Amino acid sequence: MTRITCDILIIGSGAAGGVLAATLSELTNKRIVLVEKGGYFAKDFFNQHELDMRVLYAEGGQRATADGAIPVRGGECVGGGTTVNVALSFDPVQAVWQRWQREFGLTGFSFDSANDYHVTGLSLRSATDEVRHRVNVHAPADSEINDNNLLLAQGCRALGISSKRFELNMRDCLGCGYCSEGCAYDRKQGTMITFIADALARGVRLIHHCSIDRIVFERRGGAMRATGALGRVRASHPGSQPNTVPPGPLQIQAGMVVVAAGSIESPSLLDRSGHPDPHRILGKGLVLHPSLPVIGLMEREISNYRGISGAIFSDHFYESHGFYFECLFGHPVYGSVVFPGVGAEHFELMLKYSRTAGFGVMLVDSVDPANRVQWDAMQRKAVIHYRLTDADKARLRFAAQTAVEVMFAAGAREVLLPSEESVGPLRSPRFQRAEQAAYCVELRFRPHTTTITSAHCQATVKMAEDPRLGMVNSRGESHAVRNLLVCDSSAFPTSCGANPMISIMSMARYQGRRVAAELARYDL
Amino acid sequence: MTHRRDFLASCGALVLALSGCHSVLSRTQLANLELDDPHPDDYEPVLRALIETILPFDHPRFPSISVAAIQERLLALFPLEAERRYLVLQKGLMVFGRVDLFPLLQTPLVAEEAAQDQSLYQEFQRSFRSDAESFTALQPHARAAYFRLWGQSAFNSKRLFYHSAKSLVMVTAYSMVDLWRVIGYAGPLLKPS
Numbered sequence: 001m002t003r004i005t006c007d008i009l010i011i012g013s014g015a016a017g018g019v020l021a022a023t024l025s026e027l028t029n030k031r032i033v034l035v036e037k038g039g040y041f042a043k044d045f046f047n048q049h050e051l052d053m054r055v056l057y058a059e060g061g062q063r064a065t066a067d068g069a070i071p072v073r074g075g076e077c078v079g080g081g082t083t084v085n086v087a088l089s090f091d092p093v094q095a096v097w098q099r100w101q102r103e104f105g106l107t108g109f110s111f112d113s114a115n116d117y118h119v120t121g122l123s124l125r126s127a128t129d130e131v132r133h134r135v136n137v138h139a140p141a142d143s144e145i146n147d148n149n150l151l152l153a154q155g156c157r158a159l160g161i162s163s164k165r166f167e168l169n170m171r172d173c174l175g176c177g178y179c180s181e182g183c184a185y186d187r188k189q190g191t192m193i194t195f196i197a198d199a200l201a202r203g204v205r206l207i208h209h210c211s212i213d214r215i216v217f218e219r220r221g222g223a224m225r226a227t228g229a230l231g232r233v234r235a236s237h238p239g240s241q242p243n244t245v246p247p248g249p250l251q252i253q254a255g256m257v258v259v260a261a262g263s264i265e266s267p268s269l270l271d272r273s274g275h276p277d278p279h280r281i282l283g284k285g286l287v288l289h290p291s292l293p294v295i296g297l298m299e300r301e302i303s304n305y306r307g308i309s310g311a312i313f314s315d316h317f318y319e320s321h322g323f324y325f326e327c328l329f330g331h332p333v334y335g336s337v338v339f340p341g342v343g344a345e346h347f348e349l350m351l352k353y354s355r356t357a358g359f360g361v362m363l364v365d366s367v368d369p370a371n372r373v374q375w376d377a378m379q380r381k382a383v384i385h386y387r388l389t390d391a392d393k394a395r396l397r398f399a400a401q402t403a404v405e406v407m408f409a410a411g412a413r414e415v416l417l418p419s420e421e422s423v424g425p426l427r428s429p430r431f432q433r434a435e436q437a438a439y440c441v442e443l444r445f446r447p448h449t450t451t452i453t454s455a456h457c458q459a460t461v462k463m464a465e466d467p468r469l470g471m472v473n474s475r476g477e478s479h480a481v482r483n484l485l486v487c488d489s490s491a492f493p494t495s496c497g498a499n500p501m502i503s504i505m506s507m508a509r510y511q512g513r514r515v516a517a518e519l520a521r522y523d524l
Numbered sequence: 525m526t527h528r529r530d531f532l533a534s535c536g537a538l539v540l541a542l543s544g545c546h547s548v549l550s551r552t553q554l555a556n557l558e559l560d561d562p563h564p565d566d567y568e569p570v571l572r573a574l575i576e577t578i579l580p581f582d583h584p585r586f587p588s589i590s591v592a593a594i595q596e597r598l599l600a601l602f603p604l605e606a607e608r609r610y611l612v613l614q615k616g617l618m619v620f621g622r623v624d625l626f627p628l629l630q631t632p633l634v635a636e637e638a639a640q641d642q643s644l645y646q647e648f649q650r651s652f653r654s655d656a657e658s659f660t661a662l663q664p665h666a667r668a669a670y671f672r673l674w675g676q677s678a679f680n681s682k683r684l685f686y687h688s689a690k691s692l693v694m695v696t697a698y699s700m701v702d703l704w705r706v707i708g709y710a711g712p713l714l715k716p717s
Contacts, residue, residue, distance in 0.1 A: 047712065047714055048712030048713065048714050049699070049712060050699060051601065051695070051699045067680060067684070068684045068687075068688070069680075069684075176713050178712065178713075184714055301708070305709065331709070332698040332699070332703065332704060332707060332709050333694075333695050333698050333699050335698070336694035336695070336697070336698035337690070337691050337694050337695065342577065342578045342579075342668070342671065342690055343577065343578065343579070343580050343668055344580040344583050346578075346580075346694075347579070347580045347583055347585075347586060350698070350703075350707045351585060351706065351707055353707040353708055353709060354707070354708035354709070420675055420676075446683070447680050447683065447684075448675075448680060448683035448684045448686065448687040449675070449683055
C-alpha cells in the first residue's frame, strides 16, 4: 500500500478540481494532491477517432440512465468534461444564483464588486473574470463560423427568433471539428492545459487512474471530520502520461478533503463513504439538461463536421419556456446511431451526410426528487434514475415543433427527429413540410424509441444553508462532517440555467479564493 | 398502478419473460435460456442475421464489405464472449432469436401492453405467413419486420434490445473507412502515427 500525506486532497480533476488545485496552490503554501479516476492524456494521444477516444469518457462512453434510455456522457480523464466538450462558455446566470440565494439561503456569490466573506475583492463576478481570462473566453470571428451554424442563424432570423454567437474557451482554433475527441492541437483551453498545468508547475501532485473507494471520517470530540481517503491506482492506459504513484492500494491522509468528482460520482462517493444523510436528500433531484437533436436535409452540400461545432445558439425561449437551440454536429459513429431506422432507409439517410444540418434543443429541466443517483454496492457503480417529468415533456414538445420549423426556415428539404414514434399520419417524425411540425405535440419521448441525450448532470449534492434542503452550505462545507467540502456541478441546487462549464469553474475559483483566505477555519 | 408499471417496465426482458409466461412449456424454455450460459455457436448466427438485417448489403452503393468482416470487427470492439458484462446481450440474442417466444415475453400484470404486443405479433404473422420459430430461418423481409416488432414493442426491455443491437452494428460499421468514403466523410485530419 502506498501512503501519502497532504494538507488538501481534491478528488476529481475536471472543471472544478483543476481550478481549485490551481487557486489553492497559487494562494497558499499547502501540500495539495489532485486525484483523477481517468487517465492523463496529452494532445499527442488525441487521434480524432471517435471509438479510440471512448477512453476519455465515463464507462467508455457507455454510461446511461438505469433504464438505458438516456446516454449520460461525461469526461473521465484529467481535465474531465473540459477535455471533451465543445468549449461552449456561458457566464453564470445571475438570475439563477439570485434565486438560489432566495430559495436555498445561499450567502455570498455576489455579482457586483464586493468583499464576500470579508475577502478583499471576492465576488462570483471577479472569479468569473479571472476564469475567463485564463481560458481565453471569446466569441469566434465571422470567418470561423461554418455553414451548419450559419443555417441555424438563418432559420431563426426567418422566423423572428433571436440568435447569438457562442463564446468559446479556445485560442487560435484550427477548426478541425474534433473537440469531443480531445483537442490534438492544444487550442481548446480546458483545465488540463491551463489551470492544472499551473497547479503542477506549483508543485501539486497529480495521481491519475485512481479510484477512490471511500473518504475516511473520524470522530473527534463528538464531531465527524474528514481525514483522508482510501483508493486504488490502476495500471495506466497505453498512451497515458506517467503516473506519480505505482499501481495498487493507496491511502491518502489529508487535513481537508474536497470532493469535485461531478454530479454522478460525488454523491456516490459520499454515499459509499457513509456520509450522514438524515434528511435522505443525497443524490436526489438530479437534472441533466435533456437534449433532442434535430436533423435537416439540405439541397446542397454544406460544411458541417469541419469547423467550430458550436458557434451559434438561441436563448430566445429561455425565459418563457426554459430551452435553448444550440448548434452541434456529430461524426459518423454518433450520426449513425441518432439517424432513425435501419437497413436501406437508414443507409439512404447516411448517404446524405454531407448535406445534413443539425442542431439540438437543450432543455433546462426541472427538479424531481425521483430523478436521482444511487450507489449500487452490488454492481459497484453509480446508478442513474431519470425520467422526464410531464411538464418537461410538454416543454420539449413545443421546443421540438419550433426547432423543426426553424430547420425548414433554414432551407431544409426534409426535417427529422431521432425517433421512430408515429406522429399524426406519419410512421415516424420525418417531415416534408413545415406545417407537419405541429405533429410534434404527439411525441411521447418513449425510451429507446426517441433518442434523448445529456451531458450536463447537476444538483445531486445541493448547497443550501438549511440542512433539510442541502448536503452542504454556501461555502461548500458538509453540514455533517468537518473539513469536507463539495465543489462541482453537484453542489448547484438546481440547473445553473445554461451549459455549466464556466459556472462550475467560477464557483471553484470563488471557493478556492475563499478557502485560502479562511484557512484558519479549517485548522490545517 | 403507475409505480408497478414503471417497475416492470424497467425490468430486463428475461425477468419479464420468466415472470409472465403463460404456459409451463414456454416457461421452461425461457428458464433454460436464462440459466444457461449461451454458447457462441448458438448466439453468433443470430448476431450474423441481425447484421444482415440492420445493414443493407444489397444496396448498390453499400461498400463491398462482407457480413463476416462486420461481425469479426463487432466482436473485436465488443468482446461478447470474453467480458462478463455482455452476458445479458448474449441472452438477449438467444431470446430474440426465438420468434415464437415474442408474444410470451410479457407479464399478465400489464395487460394493456401485453395486448399491444400480441396485436403486433399477430399482424406480423398475418403479413408473412411464416411458421419459422427462429429468426435465422426467416426470409430477409420477415427478419426486418420481426426486428421492427422489437422496436415497436410496448415493453421498454424489448425496445432496449432493438436500440442496443442497432447501436452495436452501426457503431461497428460507421467507424470503418469504407463507409466513410461512400457517405462523404473525409475522416480525421491527423495522420496515424
